Amino acid sequence: MKMSRMRVSAALLCVATLAAIAAGVTAGDTQPASAPANSPASGQQLYGRHCLSCHQADGGGVPKMQPPIKGGTWVMGEPRALALFVMTGGFDSGARKDSDNGNVMPPFRQLPDADLAQILSFIRAKFGKDGTPVTAAQVAEARASLPQSQ
């Protein structure tokens, strides 16, 4: 039986995948390492660790589950508002009432100022039409305005 070109390609891909698995290397097997401070890649790495599984690599979210952030009001808006939203999460957010998404963003207040600044800078640049970077000092200032118990 003659194999079609598509089948041959698929078979080759399978062989490659199985070989990779046999070698203990699965696709995307990257537990992100800690990025060096101020490294341009670190915002992307931190996004991959904390945000990507819900908002996805393209910032498009998942329909009816997690909202897209690409081109949204948060990433396009003021850094301080964005920092406050990410640190407090969506549980008590006004936007939550009108959302048809199933899942709520937890607060990310546990992350240090520098990590949050890198994540926010990354999503503003990538999903917010070249938004300006956010500094750790801006995150710290926003954090200081939050109630201690939150």
Place this chain on the structure above:
Amino acid sequence: MRPISLARVISLGCAAMIAGAAFAADDGLTLPAGFSATVVQEGLGAGRHLDVAANGDIYLAGAKGLNAMRDTNGDGKADQVKAFGNVEGTEVRIFKDWLYVSDDVGVYRYPLKKGELAPSGARETVVSQFPQERQHADKTFALDPKGTLYVNVGAPSNSCQEKDRQEGSQGRSPCPLLEKYGGVWVFDGTKLNQTPANGRRFATGMRNAVAIEWNAGQNALFAVIHGRDSIDTLFPALYNAQDNATRQAEEFHQIVEGGNFGWPYTFFDTKLGHRVVAPEYGGDAKKVPEAGKYPDPLVAFPAHWAPNDLLFYSGKSFPAKYQDGAFIAFHGSWNRAPEPQAGYKVVFQPMKAGKPNGAYEVFVDGFAGDMPDNSPNNARYRPVGLAVGPDGSLYVADSQKGRIWRISYAKK
């Protein structure tokens, strides 16, 4: 039951391909030799479950409401399409002379009159007033031949944490959600105007059993349950991203009365091959729950594949091995990212006397296409609903565009 690893799944699929058992079908779908897929309906947007009447009429539920379809000229494509009713939801099932449907808060029915494509009769309410929830809200259901109605009431939570999906938040114990959610509730499906208070909890510990089905041959209820998300981001000291992408099984169970299937306290770990205590409840990535308290699944399917419909094949046109076996529509993952997404296929699980009879096989694949950026939004199609037609063909509904395929078998 031995769990099946990702590598095993890939190797099974690849073995089939390399052996020449699969070929490109309509829409680039791949099917076993002898089967073909034809497009019945190009797309009505965001389809969910579907059912097919004895005369071949197709009823599709979806986010944009209900649609009835008929092929009047026998070319295999629906040429009459009628939107009807006012129910936007997931389930649709023909039972005797009724079309039962559901949304997030109730189960309803329309009379099916002979010759009528779209029901003209008034909608009747079977059960209403389930609490409106945002998460796992679809009230999918099954009916047994007596008209007993088994409703999946999914839990509005990932793992019953004090703060849902928040890193390190502990589990609520006992989980109060289980009083009203996270299980199957039964009603008399022939009675009208019931509320959840008229129902009885049949089984518990089920996070969300969208794929729920009565098996007429076994006179028993079965379900494939959506497993939990995010063990890595919630408990990074215990699990990494690859663990999250692979370890929490999608569990296939026979749902017995009084059964407790372990959510939120446990999950079935496909890497270890046994059930473990959830990290929210003191689990350390290997701790085993009390022996005998929760059953092992009949089959542990890979994490996050999202089983969204289950069907026991009772048609006559497929080869003998498919008789009484289970088809499962896996909608496909989102929570595997940054690992490659997976699922997005229809799987066949051979069954004998209600038990698995060999390893499952990928039956239809190729729905997702290239899926740029590894994003579920970019999947070309996502299989979500299954039904069998009067000639034994299998119908598959898609949630991306509402496309419907008819899969038939031609003897070679």
